[in-house]
Amino acid sequence: MEDLIQVVDWSRMQFALTAIVHWLFVPLTIGLSLIIAVMETIYYRTRNEKWLKTEKFWMTLFAINFAIGVATGIILEFEFGTNWSNYSWFVGDIFGAPLAIEGLLAFFMEATFFAVMFFGWKKVSAGFHLASTWLVAIGVSLSALWILVANAWMQYPVGMEFDPAQMRNVMSDFLAVATSGVAINKFFHAVTSGWVLASVFVIGVSCIIAARGKNLAMAKDSVKVSGWIGLIGIILTMWTGDGSAVEVARVQPMKLAAMEGLYRGEVGQELVGFGLIDTENKEIDLKIGIPKGLSLLANHDMDSFVPGIDDLIDGIALTPEGDTINTVSYAERIEIGKAAQQALRDYEAARQAGDKGAMEAANARIRENYRFFGYGYFNSPQDAVPPVALTFYSFRIMVMAGGYLLLLLIVALFVVYKKPDWFDTRLARWIGALSIPVVWICSEAGWIVAEVGRQPWTIQDILPVQAAVSAVTASSVQITFWLFAVVFAALIAAEISIMVKEVKKGSEREITE
Amino acid sequence: METLQIYWWLLISVLGGVLVFLLFVQGGQSLLLETRGATAKNVIVNALGRKWELTFTTLVVFGGAFFASFPLFYSTSFGGAYWLWMAILFSFVLQAVSYEFRRKSGNLYGTGTYDFFLLLNGVVGCVLIGVAVGVLFFGGDFSVTRGNILDGQAPVISVWASTHGLEAICSWKNLLLGFTLFFLARMNAALYLMNSVDDGSKFFTGCRNKAILNGIVFVILFLALLAVILLSDGYTVAPDGTVTAVAYKYAINLIELWWLLAALALGVVLVLIGYGLTLLRKTYNKGIWWTGIGTIITIVALLCDLGYNNTAYMPSLTDPQSSLTIANSSSTEFTLTVMSWVSLLVPVVILYIWIVWRKMNATPMTSAEVDADSHSY
Structure with missing residues (x-):
């Protein structure tokens, strides 16, 4: 393979493109399915038609998003084979199982009950319909569970051993794979972040609708449901994010060092709140630091040592007293x-x-x-060092945006309960509308931290990207990359256009009448 | 271990059989080509639209189950026949959005574009999935060298011919299988529409004519395909793992595994009964159940014929010793055991799919229903 590096680079770009595009839709599906299920439950209990009509409005947006999420999801499954064929054999004995379980236990549930959810209003009882709506929401989260188990295993390979006769890794402990700390944290972090994303989306759209004046009550009801789900979601996201940081410090210290742009660590290491990284000189300019913050975040111990990139490369660690000890360089x-x-x-x-x-x-x-x-x-x-600047900035964007979203959710609930007059103002409309891209940027930035920060590994310490690819030519992958880019751009443009039209339609008529 | 491999090949075959049956959705999409009038198109798309996700999901699960149980197949076929799988993939990506987007205002490209995507998926999806299955019967140009993983410059263990699947698309035998599948899907689609749509006698008669016409083409192609398969060489695996070509291997398998032959015959007879009843009775609308069950049984029998009796289920034409068998390409005993426990939930999945299908199809769809439903496609 004369062009191995080019094949690797284009395969990475293609996978990154499809994963990023897929994640535009997945968290909205996760969160909106829950919000819709809660709304239908309220309707089921109260039999108040306004909740049914409110739910149906959000269902329309859900369906548009769901379709494109499904479309982009299948690509990732195929690409493990088409672009990462070595990976598929080398760890297929372990990695394939969660994918198959996802399909069997989650996809069929989603696909089957999705049809009832949308077309079964007059064909099944109200109770059966409610159960179907919940089963779609549960199926979506179950799907996320198994995919995140698979992803977590790549970052923290456990429950396996190497079989030299077959030259591949084989599973030895399924429970260790399915219940590793990394997997559990990742699942709750990703799913609850989906609740946040969908809640902010609902709040943003509700602000836009409310400003037109025709659906003020419906918009407020939507914000009340989504605001609480979002607030619970963001608290859980932050809590599990803290857990993730501890796990990263334990199993992927190089990623943590890249997240912080840290080259030489200290006992009682500060956390960089803001700064501009200079990777050539290994410095952070305009730094605003939080003393001992990183030690606390990574190890829950303010006086612990956190290694930097060069410490890890050199195999150096410090004791709490500051004495140097050697690890494996x-x-x-x-x-x-x-x-x-x-x-x-x-x-x-x-x-x-x-x-x-x-x-x-x-x-x-x-x-x-x-x-x-x-x-x-x-x-x-140096081959084992991830792209530092991208990881560093993505982490900061995620954290800062997350802080803003926490504030937004608190304010939204305060306004809708205590200051309802503020809700249908121009200011609320602008804040709501502009918060929608913020939550997506936050969510994507989180994944960039997770995936770019673990480079160059497909399987941590076991299989780097250059040994995981397929024997295809770089030009072939280049062609499919651009085809995907064009198709995605076209479909995303169509989706946004349809969404905008639906929201506009929702603004111009009284939804709950 | 051998029992687990046999069990998992059976599950893969069943999933394959169900997938081929559910390809009636793609077959139905291809019928849009000869359907005139927006109302008729909307009825067809909405009738299929209740099921498209089931087909899509079955394809995904089929891939996932293959990955989990026979990872060397996934690695070799997907990574090797790159263009074949990418073409299938693109067609399904376009399908997935087309139902939801086609009549939504603001969809940018118009209903006609999305209907064209559905048509494209209907033709390309069916034919190329058939081509991919054809490679299992008639072989591919690939080699597998596990030691390559240690070659820093070219570390890939499965290497395909430089045409990367284009040669498979150009093989007449593979295309014969692809078009057989295509016309089967079209026949099943017409039968499904007869069963699930109540939109006047004109619509019913039109579907019946399509079922009869596509059924004739399918039967002719299927007989030709069966002859080609039974007369083809296959590859057998000796106990020491050596692979050798054997004349009429697939025919020999059917003779040695008589129950497979019986299943194949039963499947074909059921399909012919469904077709025959539709042909003979003008108002008969239950043909889909006969042909559906017949399709599943026939495909299961053919795929088992491919994998059982020490047969290489994906022969390598370049290096026969690289051929894939259920023994050399499977996951380990531990993984197959874990997955087997999970597979005990399959009846639960089938049960709820059945219940939902019955409820949703209890009354046939009408064009008035499509017009009245704000969520219709």
Whole structure:
């Protein structure tokens, strides 16, 4: 493969493009399905028609979003095979299971009850319909659960062992895969962030509708439901975000260092609240720091040491007293990785020769060195450093936007309950409308931190991207990348246009009449 | 272990059978080509629109289950036949938005564009899925070298011919399978519409004519395909893993595994009964159930014929020793066991799909219903 690096780069870009586009729709589906289910429950209990009509309005927007989410979701599943075929074999024994379970337990539930939700009003009882709406919401979250289990396993591979005879990793403990701390945190963090996103979307659209004056009551009702869901969501998102930070510090310290733009760490490390990173000089300009903040965030201990990028590369850590201790440097990891790979070659040669003694000896060396197997593909420690600036800025954008959204949700609930006169003002309309892109930027930034920050690994420490690709030409991937880009642009434009039309229609007629 | 591999190949075959049956949605979309008038098109799209997600989901689950149980297939076929799978993928991406967007105001490109996407998916989706299945019967140009994972410059273990699936699309045998599937889907679609739409005798008669015409083409193509498969060489796997070509391997499998032959015959007879009753009785509208069940049984039998009896289910024409078998491409015993426990929930899934199907299709759809429904496609 003469153009291996180009194939890798274009495959990464294609996967990044499809993942980013897919995530534009998924969190809205997660959150809006819950909001709609709550609205239908209120209707079921009160039999007040205004709730039914309110629910149906949001269902229209939900369906438009759901369709394009489904369309972009299938691409990711295919791309594991089409663009990451080595990955599919090397860890397919573990990674395939959550995908299959997702399909069986979640997708069928969503697909089956989606039809009832939209077309079953006169075909099933009210109770059956309500159950269907809830099952769609549950199915959406179940789907997220299994995908995030799969994603978490890539970042923290547990419950597996390496089988040298088949030259692949095999599952040894399913529960460890499904219930790892990283997976649980990731699931709750992503799902509750979906509640936040959908709530802010509902609040924003409600502000726009309310400003036209025809659906003030409906808009307020919508904000009351979504405001509480959003507030609970953002509190849980922040709580699980804290848990995620601890997990990242434990299992992906390089990612944490990149998130902070930290090259040399200290005991009682400060957290960068704001700053401009200079990766050449390894400095942060215009820095506003929170003393001991990073130590507290990462280890829940203000006097703990947090390693920087160069500390990790050099294999240096500090004790709480400030004494230097040595860990495994990245140069050593590369040597260990190469030793594991050589042992695997020896194992294969011994297997072909039928020399069981040599096979056992080689296998022992593989087991001894396997934890850094993936480093054997690198020539330099720098190869294992993620893009620092992008990770650094994305993290800051996510945190700052998250803070703003918390404030927005509190204010929205305050206004709708205590100052309803403020609700249908021009100011409220503008704040509501402008908050919609903010929540999406926040959500996407979070994923950029998670995925760019873990580069260059597809499987942490085991398989870097350059060993995970398919044997296709760079030009082939380039063509499909641009095709995807064009199709996505066209479909997103259509979706936004349809959404705007529907919201406009909602503004011009009395929805609950 | 062998039992688990056999069990999972059976599950994959059942999913494949259900998928081929549900491709009536794609077949129905292709019928838009010869359907005149917005009302008739809307009725067809909405009748299919109640089921399109089921087909889509089955495709996704089929892929996911294949990935989980036979990851080397996923790795080799998807990563190798790149253009084939990408073409299938694009057609399904366009389909997924078209139902929801086609009649929404502000959709930018007009109803006609989205209907064209549905038509495209109807033709391309069916034919190319058939081509992909054809590669399983008639082989592909690939090699598998696990040791490549240690080659820093070219670390990919599954390597396909440089045409990356275009050669599979150009193979007449694969295309024969693809078009057989296409006309089966069109026949099933017409039968489904006869069963689930009540929009006057003109609509019913039109669907009946389409079912009869597409059914004739399907039967001719199917007989040709069956002859080609049974006369083709297959590849057998010796206990030591050596793969060799064997003349009439698929026919031999049917003789040695008599129950597969019986299942195949039963499936074909059921399809013919559904077709025959529709042909003979002018108002008969339950043909879809006969042909649907027959389709599933036939496909299960053919896919089992492909994977059982020490047969390479995806032969490599370049390097026969690289051929994929259910033994050399599967997940481990541990993973297959875990997945088998999960598969015990399949009856629950089938049960709720059945209940919902019955409730939603209890009364046939009418054009008035489509017009009155604010969420209609």
